[in-house]
Amino acid sequence: MKPLARLSAAALLTFAVGGANAQETAPTAGDTSPPAETAQPGPKTPLPPRDAPRAPETGRRAVAKDPDWPCMQPKVSTLSYGQMWSGPPLDDAIKTWRTDSAIEDLVERLVARRTTMDEAKSLLDAFARGAGDQKAQKLTLIFAGVFEELNDQRSRIIAGIERYARKQRALSDRIKDESVRIAATQKDMASQMSPEGQKDQQALDWDTRIYDERTQSLTYVCESPVILEQRAFDLGREIQSRLD
Amino acid sequence: MKSPISRRAVPALAKAAAVFAGLAALIAAPAPAWAAKVFVTNERDHTMTVLDSESLKTLQTVKTGRRPRGLTASPDGKLIYVCASDDNRVEVYDANDYKLLRTLPSGPDPELFVLHPSGNPLYIANEDDALVTIVDTETGKVVGEIPVGVEPEGMGISPDGKTLVNTSETTSMAHFIDTTTKQIVENVLVDSRPRVAQFTPDAKFTWVSAEVGGTVSVIDNASHEVVKKITFQIPGVNDEAIQPVGIRITKDGNTAFVALGPANRVAIVDTHTYEIKKYLLVGQRVWQMAFSPDESVLYTTNGNSNDISVIDVASQKVTKSVTVGRGPWGVVAVP
Numbered sequence: 001m002k003p004l005a006r007l008s009a010a011a012l013l014t015f016a017v018g019g020a021n022a023q024e025t026a027p028t029a030g031d032t033s034p035p036a037e038t039a040q041p042g043p044k045t046p047l048p049p050r051d052a053p054r055a056p057e058t059g060r061r062a063v064a065k066d067p068d069w070p071c072m073q074p075k076v077s078t079l080s081y082g083q084m085w086s087g088p089p090l091d092d093a094i095k096t097w098r099t100d101s102a103i104e105d106l107v108e109r110l111v112a113r114r115t116t117m118d119e120a121k122s123l124l125d126a127f128a129r130g131a132g133d134q135k136a137q138k139l140t141l142i143f144a145g146v147f148e149e150l151n152d153q154r155s156r157i158i159a160g161i162e163r164y165a166r167k168q169r170a171l172s173d174r175i176k177d178e179s180v181r182i183a184a185t186q187k188d189m190a191s192q193m194s195p196e197g198q199k200d201q202q203a204l205d206w207d208t209r210i211y212d213e214r215t216q217s218l219t220y221v222c223e224s225p226v227i228l229e230q231r232a233f234d235l236g237r238e239i240q241s242r243l244d
Numbered sequence: 245m246k247s248p249i250s251r252r253a254v255p256a257l258a259k260a261a262a263v264f265a266g267l268a269a270l271i272a273a274p275a276p277a278w279a280a281k282v283f284v285t286n287e288r289d290h291t292m293t294v295l296d297s298e299s300l301k302t303l304q305t306v307k308t309g310r311r312p313r314g315l316t317a318s319p320d321g322k323l324i325y326v327c328a329s330d331d332n333r334v335e336v337y338d339a340n341d342y343k344l345l346r347t348l349p350s351g352p353d354p355e356l357f358v359l360h361p362s363g364n365p366l367y368i369a370n371e372d373d374a375l376v377t378i379v380d381t382e383t384g385k386v387v388g389e390i391p392v393g394v395e396p397e398g399m400g401i402s403p404d405g406k407t408l409v410n411t412s413e414t415t416s417m418a419h420f421i422d423t424t425t426k427q428i429v430e431n432v433l434v435d436s437r438p439r440v441a442q443f444t445p446d447a448k449f450t451w452v453s454a455e456v457g458g459t460v461s462v463i464d465n466a467s468h469e470v471v472k473k474i475t476f477q478i479p480g481v482n483d484e485a486i487q488p489v490g491i492r493i494t495k496d497g498n499t500a501f502v503a504l505g506p507a508n509r510v511a512i513v514d515t516h517t518y519e520i521k522k523y524l525l526v527g528q529r530v531w532q533m534a535f536s537p538d539e540s541v542l543y544t545t546n547g548n549s550n551d552i553s554v555i556d557v558a559s560q561k562v563t564k565s566v567t568v569g570r571g572p573w574g575v576v577a578v579p
Binding site for chain 1: 391392393394415417419420427428429430431432433468478479480481482484485506507508523524525527528548549565
C-alpha cells in the first residue's frame with residue numbers, strides 16, 4: 001500500500017505547492033515589504049517563510065494532473081525526435097519511410113529487442129555501404145522509422161502502465177473496504193473462526209499478497225520506457241555517425 | 245592528430261631548442277606530459293571514474309561513498325572533493341593516487357558545493373536543512389551556517405571570493421551572500437527550480453539556470469536586477485524537455501555553454517548579445533559540465549546514457565562520447 005499512499009501524498013503536496021506559491025513563496029521583484037530589520041541593512045527582498053512546501057520536481061506537475069501515473073520517472077507520453085537527432089527535419093521522412101521495403105525490413109530488425117547493439121552496428125554498416133550516393137537520404141529514413149517504431153512501442157507501454165496503476169488502485173480500495181468490513185463484523189473469536197470468517201480473511205490475505213507483488217514489479221515496469229528511449233538514442237547516434 | 249594543447253606547447257619549447265622539443269614530443273607521445281585527468285562521479289554506481297584526457301581511457305574506477313554527486317578540485321589540482329549525498333559527508337581524494345585522504349562534515353544530503361578561490365573554505369548546499377554550511381578544509385570543522393531558501397542547490401562564487409551565490413529550488417531565488425559577514429545581501433527571484441549559479445569571469449554578472457522554468461537569468465551583480473532572461477527553442481524538441489542545468493563560461497568571458505537536461509543538448513551562447521549560436525547534441529539528460537585545464541575541451545555528464553561527451557571548444561563540435569559508470573553526475577578536470 002505504501003507506494004500508492006506516497007504517490008497521493010506527493011500529489012497532494014504538489015497541489016499544495018501550487019496554491020502556496022501564489023500566496024507565500026512568490027514575492028515579486030517589486031515587493032517592497034520591509035525585511036525584519038535591525039541596525040544592519042538586510043536584503044531588500046526578504047526570504048519567504050521557512051516552512052514553505054517543497055518545489056515540484058521536473059515533470060511532477062504532470063504527475064499531479066495524472067494520478068494514474070505510478071512511476072518515479074516523470075511521465076513523458078511521447079518523445080520528440082530532436083532529443084536524439086541533429087540532422088535535417090524529419091517531417092517528410094516520417095511519412096515516407098515505409099514506402100521502401102528494404103528500409104522497413106532494416107527498421108524492424110534494428111528496433112527488435114533481440115538485436116544487440118553490435119549487431120545493429122554491423123547491419124547499419126552494411127546498409128550504408130550498399131546505399132551509395134543516397135546514403136544520407138536513406139539513413140535519415142532509417143532513423144525516422146526507428147524513431148517512430150520505438151516511440152509507438154513506448155507509448156503503448158505507458159498506456160499499459162496506466163492501466164496497471166488503475167487496477168492497483170482498485171485493488172487497494174477493495175483491500176481497504178474488506179478489512180474495514182471484516183473488522184466490523186468479526187468482533188469475537190467465534191465469528192473469526194467461523195468458516196465464512198476464515199474464508200474472508202484468506203481472500204483478504206491473497207489480495208494483499210497480489211497487491212504487494214505487483215507493487216514490487218512496478219520498479220521494473222517503470223524502467224521499460226527509459227530502456228526504449230535509450231535504445232532510440234543509441235540507434236540515432238549510430239545512424240548519425242554514419243552520415244558524414 | 246595532435247591535441248590543441250600539445251600544438252600550443254610545442255612551439256613554446258621550440259623557441260628554446262627545436263630539435264630537442266621534437267624529440268621530447270615523440271618520446272612523450274604514449275603518455276603525454278600535458279595530459280589531464282578527468283574525474284566523473286557516477287551517482288548510481290557509487291563510484292568515481294578517472295579518465296586520461298588524451299586517450300580517454302579509464303585509468304581507475306574509485307569506490308566512493310553512496311550516491312556521489314557534486315565534484316570539485318582544489319585550486320592546485322591536487323585534491324578532489326566529492327559530495328557523498330547519501331552518506332552525508334564530503335570526501336577528499338588525492339588526485340594522484342585516488343586514495344581517500346579524509347572526510348569532511350557536510351550537513352545532511354549535500355548535493356553541490358563551491359570552493360573558495362583560495363581553496364578554503366568549502367561552501368556546501370544542504371538540501372534538507374535550507375542551509376549553506378561553511379567548512380574549513382584544513383581543520384575539517386564547520387565554521388558557519390547560513391540560512392537560505394528552501395532546498396538550496398546551486399553554488400557560485402565570485403572570482404575574488406567575496407560574494408557567494410546560492411540558489412534555492414523551492415523558493416526560486418538566488419541568494420547573494422557576503423562571505424565576510426556571512427549574511428545575505430539580497431535575494432533575487434528567478435524562474436522555477438534554479439539549479440546552478442555561475443559568475444562571469446569579469447564578476448559583473450551571475451548566470452542562474454531554472455530547470456522547470458526553462459530559462460537562464462542573467463543577474464547584474466551590482467544592482468541585483470535580472471538584466472536578461474535567456475530562453476531556448478530547438479526544432480523537433482518539446483519545450484518541456486528543455487531543462488537548463490549546468491552553465492560554464494570561457495575565461496575570456498565571450499562564450500557560455502548551457503546544458504539542457506533531457507533535451508540532450510548543450511546550447512552555446514554569445515555572452516554579449518545573448519544570441520544562441522548552436523545546440524550541440526550530446527548524450528541523454530545532460531546536467532553538469534567542466535572545462536579541461538587549458539579550456540580546449542568541455543566535458544558533459546549525460547546521466548541517462550551513462551557517458552560523457554567531449555566538446556571541442558574552438559570548433560564547437562562534439563568529438564567523442566565515452567562510457568563511464570551508471571548515472572554520471574559531476575565532472576572536473578585537473579592537470
